[in-house]
Amino acid sequence: RLLARLDCGEDIIVVSNRAPWIHRATPDGIVGERPAGGLVTALEAVLAGQGGCWIAHGSGSADRATCDARGHVLAHHLPGSYRLRRLWLSDAEVAGYYDGLANGALWPLCHRAGVEPRLREADWACYRRVNQRFADAVVAEARSERPVVLVQDYHLALVPAMVRARLPDAVILTFWHIPFPEARTLARFPWRAELMRGLLASTVLGVQTAGDLARLDAARAGMNEPPGGAVARAYPISIAWPVQEPDAVAAAHTRIRNRFKVAPGVRLLLGVDRMDYTKGIVERLRAFALFLQQNPDQAGRVALLQVAAPGRTALAPYRRLDRTVRVLAGRINRRFGRAGYLPVLLHTGGLDAAGVADCYRACDACLVTSLQDGMNLVAKEFVAARADLRGVLVLSRWAGASAELAQALPVDPRDIAALSEAIGAALAMPPGEQGARMAAMRAVVREHTVFRWAARLLEDGMAAQAAVPATAVA
Numbered sequence: 001r002l003l004a005r006l007d008c009g010e011d012i013i014v015v016s017n018r019a020p021w022i023h024r025a026t027p028d029g030i031v032g033e034r035p036a037g038g039l040v041t042a043l044e045a046v047l048a049g050q051g052g053c054w055i056a057h058g059s060g061s062a063d064r065a066t067c068d069a070r071g072h073v074l075a076h077h078l079p080g081s082y083r084l085r086r087l088w089l090s091d092a093e094v095a096g097y098y099d100g101l102a103n104g105a106l107w108p109l110c111h112r113a114g115v116e117p118r119l120r121e122a123d124w125a126c127y128r129r130v131n132q133r134f135a136d137a138v139v140a141e142a143r144s145e146r147p148v149v150l151v152q153d154y155h156l157a158l159v160p161a162m163v164r165a166r167l168p169d170a171v172i173l174t175f176w177h178i179p180f181p182e183a184r185t186l187a188r189f190p191w192r193a194e195l196m197r198g199l200l201a202s203t204v205l206g207v208q209t210a211g212d213l214a215r216l217d218a219a220r221a222g223m224n225e226p227p228g229g230a231v232a233r234a235y236p237i238s239i240a241w242p243v244q245e246p247d248a249v250a251a252a253h254t255r256i257r258n259r260f261k262v263a264p265g266v267r268l269l270l271g272v273d274r275m276d277y278t279k280g281i282v283e284r285l286r287a288f289a290l291f292l293q294q295n296p297d298q299a300g301r302v303a304l305l306q307v308a309a310p311g312r313t314a315l316a317p318y319r320r321l322d323r324t325v326r327v328l329a330g331r332i333n334r335r336f337g338r339a340g341y342l343p344v345l346l347h348t349g350g351l352d353a354a355g356v357a358d359c360y361r362a363c364d365a366c367l368v369t370s371l372q373d374g375m376n377l378v379a380k381e382f383v384a385a386r387a388d389l390r391g392v393l394v395l396s397r398w399a400g401a402s403a404e405l406a407q408a409l410p411v412d413p414r415d416i417a418a419l420s421e422a423i424g425a426a427l428a429m430p431p432g433e434q435g436a437r438m439a440a441m442r443a444v445v446r447e448h449t450v451f452r453w454a455a456r457l458l459e460d461g462m463a464a465q466a467a468v469p470a471t472a473v474a
């Protein structure tokens, strides 16, 4: 409904690194897989409603087999009613653009998490070339002089300027999903002027929070020649409010306890993350160990289920983190475990959306302890899953979500003692207080969905388009 009011003239183009659908070859034939998450749901709804095209890197084992010669997914392989255009990146391009510049340089630069950005000229050159390929695809897919182009994230920072150079009247709506860095941090990035020029060629440049916006404005003000006319605003991203299943909790309890072999009396703390050094997984494990050490009566009564999805393993800090987390979990289990009780249940095998929802419903408290996080949708998904109004959210004050979820228990994840105390407070919280806090947070998430996020961004883009005459006319 929010999106129905818009009219983008059937010429809307989404461009992102990851695709909304990948195809895999399996023994049973080709299967299409859709990554979990609200962003795809919302942007697919925009495209389905408006007509348009999504451009992304094709990385599935059967992606080529499901496309025509130009990289368009054949209609019978695409459930959505829009065009999906895949871009084929070579291994060298993935290494330079994705692993190298995006995740080896920009990701650690933008997150305060103790990992040094790896700044290599060759990676930047590759990033620029790949961004140009994405921009060329946008131009090729546009059906008018004024397409609405939705650019996603730090992988594609140069795309706005590259599209603007070819389609001066395009309405370019760029969203930066990760924290925007402090000016003095950005100053360490040798190619910051080009990066900023790339982003500020957008019509609207969206960031997650008021803090990100302030840092973006400061970086912009510090430039010698502040370029581009981009309107910058904060649009906190969110999730699609799920179908509510108040009775699902008991069934989820049983499934999770069977699956992870949790004894009936044991209470459950939960962490759900990508295996990423920004997420504070090590700090969380240390705090849990401290909690068990300081509360010996709790050993045998509470376990931490940590779901950690591996990724970006081409990069050394990710491989190191994986090892550290395993070692730490093993150590805690040897020290505090006993027959029939494992304090840390580490699951790195992947879990589908239904499995994650079960975890949300089966736990007593969800621990979101990111050292820094653009938003963190786990916090919002957890709240949305608790139609029973039970469960406690422990939330890092350095996650963007903390600006909206004021009734969570706030923590500074670097303060292990305070984090351990927050675990204790969460486990001791009376049901009445859990319910009051949960109800307040649920009202916020129910109101501010990812559909509203998309609608606000598009509405601001349409308003900007209406305000600026086409260059042809001017």
Ligand code: G6P
Binding pocket: 018, 153, 177, 178, 311, 312, 374
């Ligand atoms: C996080 C960030 C997103 C980013 C994604 C990429 O979720 O918040 O902004 O796009 O990571 O993850 P990937 O697995 O594609 O490297």
